[in-house]
Amino acid sequence: MMLSLAMRSVRQRPGRFVGTLMAATLGAAITMMFNSLHDTAGAVGVDDASSETLTLTGGVVGGYGSLLVFFAIASTLTINVRQRQEELHLLRCSGATPAQIKRMVMVEALAVAVVGALLAVLPAMLGGRLLLEMFKDTDQVAGGVDYAFGPIALGSGFGITLIASMGAAFLAVRRATRAADGGRAPRGRARTIGGLLALVAGAGGASTTFAMPSDDPALMAPAAYGAILLSIGFAALSPGLLRMLLTVFGRPVSLIGGAGGYLAVTNIRRRADQLAGVLMPLICFTGIGIATLYIQAVESSALDASGLTRSVDDKNVETVNMVVVGIIVIFSCIMLINSLYAAVSYRRAEFGRQRLIGATPAQVQKMVVVEALVLAGMGVFFGTLAGLAGIVPFTVARTDQTLPDEGLGIWLGIVGIAAAATLVTSLVTARRALRVPAIESVAVAA
Amino acid sequence: MFRRNRGAGPARSAEALRLDGVSKVYGSADNAVAALDNVSLSLPAGTFTAVMGPSGSGKSTLLQCAAGLDRPDSGTVTVDGAKMTGHGESGLAKFRRRRIGFIFQQYNLMPTLTVEQNTTLPLKLARRRINRARTREVLTHVGLGERLDHLPDQLSGGQRQRVAIARALVTEPSVIFADEPTGALDMRSARDVLRLLRESVQEHGRTVVMVTHDPVAASYADWVLFLADGRLAGDMYAPTVDAVAERLAHLGDTVAQGANGHHTHHADAHHLDAHTINVRTGD
Numbered sequence: 191m192m193l194s195l196a197m198r199s200v201r202q203r204p205g206r207f208v209g210t211l212m213a214a215t216l217g218a219a220i221t222m223m224f225n226s227l228h229d230t231a232g233a234v235g236v237d238d239a240s241s242e243t244l245t246l247t248g249g250v251v252g253g254y255g256s257l258l259v260f261f262a263i264a265s266t267l268t269i270n271v272r273q274r275q276e277e278l279h280l281l282r283c284s285g286a287t288p289a290q291i292k293r294m295v296m297v298e299a300l301a302v303a304v305v306g307a308l309l310a311v312l313p314a315m316l317g318g319r320l321l322l323e324m325f326k327d328t329d330q331v332a333g334g335v336d337y338a339f340g341p342i343a344l345g346s347g348f349g350i351t352l353i354a355s356m357g358a359a360f361l362a363v364r365r366a367t368r369a370a371d372g373g374r375a376p377r378g379r380a381r382t383i384g385g386l387l388a389l390v391a392g393a394g395g396a397s398t399t400f401a402m403p404s405d406d407p408a409l410m411a412p413a414a415y416g417a418i419l420l421s422i423g424f425a426a427l428s429p430g431l432l433r434m435l436l437t438v439f440g441r442p443v444s445l446i447g448g449a450g451g452y453l454a455v456t457n458i459r460r461r462a463d464q465l466a467g468v469l470m471p472l473i474c475f476t477g478i479g480i481a482t483l484y485i486q487a488v489e490s491s492a493l494d495a496s497g498l499t500r501s502v503d504d505k506n507v508e509t510v511n512m513v514v515v516g517i518i519v520i521f522s523c524i525m526l527i528n529s530l531y532a533a534v535s536y537r538r539a540e541f542g543r544q545r546l547i548g549a550t551p552a553q554v555q556k557m558v559v560v561e562a563l564v565l566a567g568m569g570v571f572f573g574t575l576a577g578l579a580g581i582v583p584f585t586v587a588r589t590d591q592t593l594p595d596e597g598l599g600i601w602l603g604i605v606g607i608a609a610a611a612t613l614v615t616s617l618v619t620a621r622r623a624l625r626v627p628a629i630e631s632v633a634v635a636a
Numbered sequence: 637m638f639r640r641n642r643g644a645g646p647a648r649s650a651e652a653l654r655l656d657g658v659s660k661v662y663g664s665a666d667n668a669v670a671a672l673d674n675v676s677l678s679l680p681a682g683t684f685t686a687v688m689g690p691s692g693s694g695k696s697t698l699l700q701c702a703a704g705l706d707r708p709d710s711g712t713v714t715v716d717g718a719k720m721t722g723h724g725e726s727g728l729a730k731f732r733r734r735r736i737g738f739i740f741q742q743y744n745l746m747p748t749l750t751v752e753q754n755t756t757l758p759l760k761l762a763r764r765r766i767n768r769a770r771t772r773e774v775l776t777h778v779g780l781g782e783r784l785d786h787l788p789d790q791l792s793g794g795q796r797q798r799v800a801i802a803r804a805l806v807t808e809p810s811v812i813f814a815d816e817p818t819g820a821l822d823m824r825s826a827r828d829v830l831r832l833l834r835e836s837v838q839e840h841g842r843t844v845v846m847v848t849h850d851p852v853a854a855s856y857a858d859w860v861l862f863l864a865d866g867r868l869a870g871d872m873y874a875p876t877v878d879a880v881a882e883r884l885a886h887l888g889d890t891v892a893q894g895a896n897g898h899h900t901h902h903a904d905a906h907h908l909d910a911h912t913i914n915v916r917t918g919d
Contacts, residue, residue, distance in 0.1 A: 449761045453746075460748035460787075543744045546705065547803070548733040548761045550726040628725075629705050632744065 196297035207302055209532045213266040213525060214306025214351050215313075217259035220521055222314035222339075222347035223321065224252030229340035230322060240331040246407050247321075247514060252346075254414040255518050258478060260350050261422055262525040263303075264358035265470045269529055271295055271362035272464065273536045278366055288367040292360070299359035303351045310347060315339045317517075324513065328506040385426030392419030392579065399583035410485045410584060417481035417580030418474065424572035425470035429462035432568065443560065449549070450556025457557070458564060464533070465561075469569055471529045472608060475522040476573020479604040481580035482515040487596045488581075492588050523607060527615050534558065534619035541623055542631030551624045555617060562616040566609040573608065574601070649717035652681040652811050652843035653702060658711035660697050660866075671697040672708065673866040681716075681810070684837040684844045686854035686875070688884060689863035695847045696815060698863060702845065703813040704732045716810035733762040737804030739814040743796040745788040745803075751775065752784040755803045762807070774802045778832055794825025801832050805842070812836070814846040818853050830856040851880035862887055 227248035325331040396416025700706035818826035
């Protein structure tokens with residue numbers, strides 16, 4: 191019964207699942223693409239050097255990439271389920287038990303994950319093949335190696351997508367049905383503990399860099415894992431941090447920002463938990479972006495400094511590495527935009543209510559901008575912390591310096607993109623929502 | 637109590653609301669539905685008017701056009717002597733802020749704001765000074781003096797609607813529009829809400845226009861305007877529950893007659909004046 195309801199809801203309202211489907215597809219594609227390198231390396235007759243290059247990229251980038259994908263899909267699913275409170279409430283009113291609702295949401299999550307992973311197979315094969323070609327062109331892999339897409343790619347792609355989406359759906363729907371039972375949602379003690387654990391694990395991960403030999407080719411792995419875990423930890427703890435921040439800055443912001451600023455501040459204060467869903471991809475993008483790009487840059491200059499004259503080939507290798515890292519950074523940027531779009535477009539009715547009692551569209555937009563600025567500031571700050579936690583150990587281990595020589599360029603670039611993505615996505619989405627007449631946007635969708 | 641000082645405020649026009657030939661058509665040319673068909677009316681300040689009619693009679697459209705939430709296709713709306721000519725949504729919003737209060741069936745409170753913050757939000761949006769003492773006075777009057785810091789989801793439906801009433805009152809608007817304000821309430825809460833609306837008219841001189849389909853709610857008003865097929869179809873002074881119900885039950889008859897051509901509406905025939913009520917329907 192709930193199964194058919196779930197399938198109907200996916201078929202009838204495809205728009206609502208576009209965001210989660212996109213996250214699942216992209217995430218699965220990236221996971222499969224990198225993990226297919228393991229399949230390729232494992233094939234019969236691949237020489238040791240080629241195999242090492244492939245497993246290294248598959249292991250390091252594929253590893254932390256998969257971790258990132260896991261949390262990206264989970265956070266998109268969480269936002270999605272949270273936004274369906276009203277529909278779930280209607281279902282309860284028409285006699286669905288919490289268990290039935292749980293089953294429905296889980297089946298939907300399963301359907302989206304399976305479809306997403308299936309859609310990802312072809313692009314992943316194509317991407318993996320291109321990666322292999324790039325490795326061959328730069329002579330990192332022997333020309334005779336054939337591309338293989340096998341059980342490791344499929345297993346990791348489907349596994350991560352399914353576990354992330356169903357796990358997140360389970361937690362979100364449990365929270366939703368519990369909130370409906372007891373009136374208010376339970377204070378997230380589990381989230382606080384999880385956040386602290388992620389911080390500890392992240393710090394631990396980043397510091398294992400010191401324990402590794404400075405020329406270990408996988409040296410960047412713990413640093414990247416550390417940065418990601420720290421990002422997740424900060425995001426999980428962000429509601430508390432946001433509230434702390436507002437006790438200090440709330441007043442000045444609402445004084446400067448007028449009615450829009452005032453609404454933004456009260457919104458952030460009361461909705462701090464929901465905003466954490468957007469902060470997660472924001473902190474992750476900033477953290478992972480600066481960590482991986484700086485680490486790659488440090489790696490390149492360390493090669494320079496080792497005194498070996500750089501050949502054209504070395505430069506090419508560098509380019510390939512940047513491409514690999516770039517894929518991950520672009521993925522997290524898309525996820526950031528995806529979550530922001532979902533979070534803001536969901537607020538159409540809220541904007542409508544504000545307009546009906548006298549807010550001008552300009553005031554609503556101002557509110558959205560102030561919120562985006564606070565989010566961006568917070569995201570950039572903690573993202574930078576997380577990123578530094580990855581960069582510093584790596585730089586110390588690799589070069590005996592504390593900070594890379596590369597200067598602020600990369601940081602400014604990533605921070606600029608993060609801030610611009612946050613502001614532009616929020617504002618454009620809000621403006622679209624404002625185009626609907628207020629009286630219509632308040633009406634409950636049938 | 638709800639006006640600090642009559643002399644200090646802007647001079648009020650004796651006519652709180654005036655509609656001249658207001659029409660509104662929905663849909664495209666071949667299946668156009670006239671939600672409002674050339675409606676004219678005039679309501680003096682300090683009155684409590686109920687607008688009634690069957691579903692689809694255009695009463696919500698009338699309210700939305702009169703309140704500046706929707707734009708009529710033709711005709712003019714005048715609130716407290718000022719023509720509603722706001723250009724764009726922003727202009728209309730600014731026009732409404734100063735002159736119009738609104739009470740919605742679904743309360744329309746901000747879930748993230750406390751009772752007191754919700755009440756003062758229209759003043760904040762209009763960048764008007766907030767008089768805390770007066771806000772609390774109004775909230776105490778609607779029976780929420782002890783709940784200033786509660787959030788809407790901690791309140792019952794009746795309490796939420798009373799917050800909405802307080803919010804409409806603090807801005808001291810020329811007209812308060814209420815769209816089925818008791819539609820989601822139990823009888824007891826509904827009675828409290830209706831009493832508050834009537835008090836604000838009788839004791840504090842506000843003007844209230846309420847759309848409702850409930851004869852009991854309408855009986856609290858000074859008079860009732862009946863609407864059918866987007867046109868005014870009569871009115872009733874000092875309505876009683878039974879008389880309103882009776883008239884509603886037969887509203888369909890006159891409409892059917894009109895459709896057969898025996899009965900023609902003319903806008904002028906329904907130019908209602910508060911003091912000289914002339915019912916010219918069903919002739």
